[in-house]
Amino acid sequence: MRKPVADPPNMGKDNNKVKLRKGLWSPEEDEKLMKYMLSNGQGCWSDIARNAGLQRCGKSCRLRWINYLRPDLKRGAFCPQEEDLIIHLHSILGNRWSQIAARLPGRTDNEIKNFWNSTLKKRLKTTTTTPTCSSLNNSDSISEQPRTDGVGAIFPVNEHDIDIMGASLSSSSSSPTSMSYPSMVTLNQFDPFPHLNNSYDMKGSFNAPTWLTTTQGGWGEGLFYGDYGKIGLEGEFSLPPLETTAAIANNNNNSCFNNTAGKKNHGQSFKVEVDNMFGLENNNHHWHGESLRMGEWDFEELMDNISSFPNFLDNFHC
């Protein structure tokens, strides 16, 4: 946080040389920007700054709107599902915060980035002290590989990597014993826009896409039961393994998180069939196991496919 910069002495004397304010936004500035945006909508940000009567640069206004004032923002702590989704998406996308944010309704890239850097990164790091996953630090070490063509993370390229990722994610999932979840009441009370479709139903179900579905060979128990009390309790569940199986593909209802017959598969290797996962089998993009890296994908197409998971984010209630 930064100190609000005091109005410079000459402010207003010369409209052409008004010094722009920096630092924290005052409630008055927030109100001005909010009112302007709600009545005029988005446009050229430098015009918005000027027309709204703000001594701010357009860039600053844009940031304030996106990160704080936007009515559809969800506020409060990240719920465990969001955390796991962030970890998973980060393992795929790397530090593409805006891409990750686009898949977390109501969350901003800045928020996710801060959360990652301040919380998840550390948590993942501490989990890597275990011998089973020491060879690969954490999802960071996956994602921060040199990029090709500006494309993000390197996909797990072999079964070992996938296992490691699973181990890495496993203990990163929040345990209810170590995290305090914000209460529903608190969040709703804090919600300045109750009329909007913010969902903070802490008991709500998380209908995951088909590719997250648990099967016999898929996710282990203790993971994503759709019941917060169960999530991560085992501390050793496996990563949504960037894979699916034919069985999963056939199981196209929202039965995920409810598999009680699943067995823990930590330590096991996954069969990776990314074609199924992203529906790429008709697009000449095939998973070649050992050698395929993220940079070789059509990134946008990949993300389109991720986005197309049925009812995923729509049913994502935290």
Next chain:
DNA sequence: AATTCTCGCAACCGCTCGTCC
């Protein structure tokens, strides 16, 4: 009670990309 340390997060900075002229 005072001081120091640590952490979370709002906001800035610098860069890239796309568009327009």
Next chain:
DNA sequence: AGGACGAGCGGTTGCGAGAAT
């Protein structure tokens, strides 16, 4: 073609609050 401009993104900074000493 290339310069100007705006939007957007990711990295970084620095302040405030709470915890620890």
